Amino acid sequence: MPLSWTMFSMKKALRNLFFVVVLVFIGIQFIPVNKTNPPVENEPNWNSPRTKELFTRACADCHSNETVWPWYAKIYPVSAWIAHHVEEGRSDFNINEKNYGHGVDESAEAVEEGWMPLESYLPMHPEAKLTPEERKELAAGLKATFGLD
Structure with a gap:
């Protein structure tokens, strides 16, 4: 019986770890990242x-x-x-x-x-x-x- 209890505890721990990882992944999506394009000030005079x-x-x-x-x-x-x-x-x-x-x-x-x-x-x-x-x-x-x- 202790072996099945250990397996149950491991499955529960893995499931909880999975949910924590998913929540952290979702949470970090709110970290702002600058993905802007500044105005174009210049355009080279391309040779061709x-x-x-x-x-x-x-x-x-x-x-x-x-x-x-x-x-x-x-x-x-x-x-x-x-x-x-x-x-x-x-x-x-x-x-x-x-x-x-x-x-x-x-x-x-x-x-x-x-x-x-x-x-x-x-x-x-x-x-x-x-x-x-x-x-x-x-x-x-x-x-x-x-x-x-």
């Missing part, structure tokens, strides 16, 4: 429509004020992680800010070397994956657009 198209496809969600927030950006803690990446990306290099940010100098190299777009971004945004030819094309376009070496 193709450069703009490649940049928009692979870079704009994190490096512009025109982020497209996906549905899963509404679910905490994923929303906090995404918002942090966007905030960090915008602070490094933002095409919609007047001075672009300090990362503009490294933008072409980041694309050429494969640092950008981030590997963590690609599974949910397969359209952002650039072929080697597209990498070269975008890097050359960024160099021409922003007057880099």
Whole structure:
């Protein structure tokens, strides 16, 4: 009889733990996360429509004020992680800010070397994956657009 009582107690404890986890998950959804797009102050004078198209496809969600927030950006803690990446990306290099940010100098190299777009971004945004030819094309376009070496 003690064995069945122990099993009953374990099942009850697991059920209670499950409910606590669910309640905590629901509760953390109310933590505010900034998912706004500031006004566009600037638009680069793109060297070509193709450069703009490649940049928009692979870079704009994190490096512009025109982020497209996906549905899963509404679910905490994923929303906090995404918002942090966007905030960090915008602070490094933002095409919609007047001075672009300090990362503009490294933008072409980041694309050429494969640092950008981030590997963590690609599974949910397969359209952002650039072929080697597209990498070269975008890097050359960024160099021409922003007057880099």
